[in-house]
Amino acid sequence: MPRSFEEVVLPHLDAAFNYARWLTKNDADAEDVVQDAYLRALRFFSSLRGEDARAWLLTIVRNTWYGRFPRRAGSAVMTVADEEEDHRADASLDPEAQLIQQQTVEQVRRALETLPTDFREVLVLRELEGLSYKEIAAIVGIPLGTVMSRLARARERLAGVLATRELSGGHRGLP
Amino acid sequence: MDCREVEGLLDAYLDGELEPAVSTSVRTHVDACAACRQRLAKVESIGRMVRRAPYYQAPAGLRARLTQARPRPRATSHWLGWAAAVVMVASLTGSVLMLKSAQAPRTLDSVDAVAQEVVSGHVRALMGEHLFDVRSTDQHTVKPWFLGKLDFAPPVTDLAQAGFPLTGGRLDYVADRPVAALVYTRGQHTINVFVWPEASGAVRSSDARAIRGFHVRHWSRAGMSYWAVSDVNDTDLDQFVHALQQ
Numbered sequence: 001m002p003r004s005f006e007e008v009v010l011p012h013l014d015a016a017f018n019y020a021r022w023l024t025k026n027d028a029d030a031e032d033v034v035q036d037a038y039l040r041a042l043r044f045f046s047s048l049r050g051e052d053a054r055a056w057l058l059t060i061v062r063n064t065w066y067g068r069f070p071r072r073a074g075s076a077v078m079t080v081a082d083e084e085e086d087h088r089a090d091a092s093l094d095p096e097a098q099l100i101q102q103q104t105v106e107q108v109r110r111a112l113e114t115l116p117t118d119f120r121e122v123l124v125l126r127e128l129e130g131l132s133y134k135e136i137a138a139i140v141g142i143p144l145g146t147v148m149s150r151l152a153r154a155r156e157r158l159a160g161v162l163a164t165r166e167l168s169g170g171h172r173g174l175p
Numbered sequence: 176m177d178c179r180e181v182e183g184l185l186d187a188y189l190d191g192e193l194e195p196a197v198s199t200s201v202r203t204h205v206d207a208c209a210a211c212r213q214r215l216a217k218v219e220s221i222g223r224m225v226r227r228a229p230y231y232q233a234p235a236g237l238r239a240r241l242t243q244a245r246p247r248p249r250a251t252s253h254w255l256g257w258a259a260a261v262v263m264v265a266s267l268t269g270s271v272l273m274l275k276s277a278q279a280p281r282t283l284d285s286v287d288a289v290a291q292e293v294v295s296g297h298v299r300a301l302m303g304e305h306l307f308d309v310r311s312t313d314q315h316t317v318k319p320w321f322l323g324k325l326d327f328a329p330p331v332t333d334l335a336q337a338g339f340p341l342t343g344g345r346l347d348y349v350a351d352r353p354v355a356a357l358v359y360t361r362g363q364h365t366i367n368v369f370v371w372p373e374a375s376g377a378v379r380s381s382d383a384r385a386i387r388g389f390h391v392r393h394w395s396r397a398g399m400s401y402w403a404v405s406d407v408n409d410t411d412l413d414q415f416v417h418a419l420q421q
Contacts, residue, residue: 010242034233152187159221
């Protein structure tokens with residue numbers, strides 16, 4: 001007995017919205033993307049065969065978002081060079097790690113939103129959604145090794161943003 | 176393992192994504208190396224930080240819209256799935272026309288079959304991300320690109336003045352023949368126009384319909400058969416067709 005769309009897909013509506021919200025950075029666009037994605041999911045439901053429904057739905061969310069906002073999605077892609085080296089001085093590690101601990105939820109949210117989409121999405125998928133590298137690779141459409149290096153660089157960048165903010169007086173440059 | 180190797184693996188180590196043997200090597204090194212222990216602690220603290228970021232739950236209104244829009248609890252067959260999708264699109268856009276076509280799937284005559292094909296072509300292009308073979312807003316670049324690739328010259332007009340800029344074109348395959356697909360945009364939306372010469376003796380027809388949530392327009396002009404497909408609203412699509420026919 002095949003399971004119904006409701007049983008399989010609806011439980012992941014929050015995951016879909018959370019991902020869309022972090023991609024679009026606003027509620028209205030996120031709702032539009034999720035609504036479109038839901039329709040597509042419904043349409044392609046018969047093609048879902050035993051894969052993880054959440055990763056499948058999130059892939060559709062991402063494709064929908066990419067289709068709706070090609071320019072924004074495209075420019076975000078351009079800003080990321082996965083091979084680029086980005087090492088910070090070891091001497092700064094200790095105070096930096098301490099500063100990171102003191103961030104408020106709001107500061108973290110803002111810092112995440114300043115990251116290029118490619119970095120932000122892997123962090124969200126890994127830390128908030130708890131997905132494996134393999135699932136992230138499938139959703140984002142990149143090789144497993146790239147997931148690893150991109151996540152590492154994303155964390156590094158986020159730490160950099162948080163530390164810079166803190167050292168320069170917190171809210172500088174923020175609305 | 177030296178520090179440099181370990182540094183590149185710390186994230187995957189923390190995420191539990193390393194092979195057991197590699198993971199053990201990393202742990203052995205970290206146990207013995209204060210600098211790497213510090214790096215590990217930093218990566219860990221960033222992870223904890225991110226996990227404190229907001230998890231946005233689907234708004235109740237959205238959830239209600241999506242669940243109430245589906246009267247049938249099960250989509251066990253292909254047709255039911257389709258019908259449900261169309262019913263849902265209809266309920267979201269308020270169009271009754273779509274409901275009817277969903278409830279009584281007709282035998283496809285050739286125009287219906289072509290309409291289905293162009294919608295599939297539109298969806299395929301958007302989903303597969305192969306929207307362009309030639310990407311240009313210049314009609315004088317797009318038009319010659321088709322030379323030698325098709326046995327006809329599709330008329331190519333930029334409609335930027337009318338609010339529908341041309342963004343490119345590609346070869347597509349519809350009704351058992353290669354056709355020209357021209358790509359226009361309206362805001363965030365994409366409009367695909369499929370063009371090919373009319374078969375001799377074909378009945379001239381014009382047609383407006385909605386399929387799977389996409390709006391479709393069909394007309395003939397100067398020996399060419401045109402199909403426009405998009406998710407823009409009816410009014411915009413009519414305006415587009417009007418501009419193209421000028």
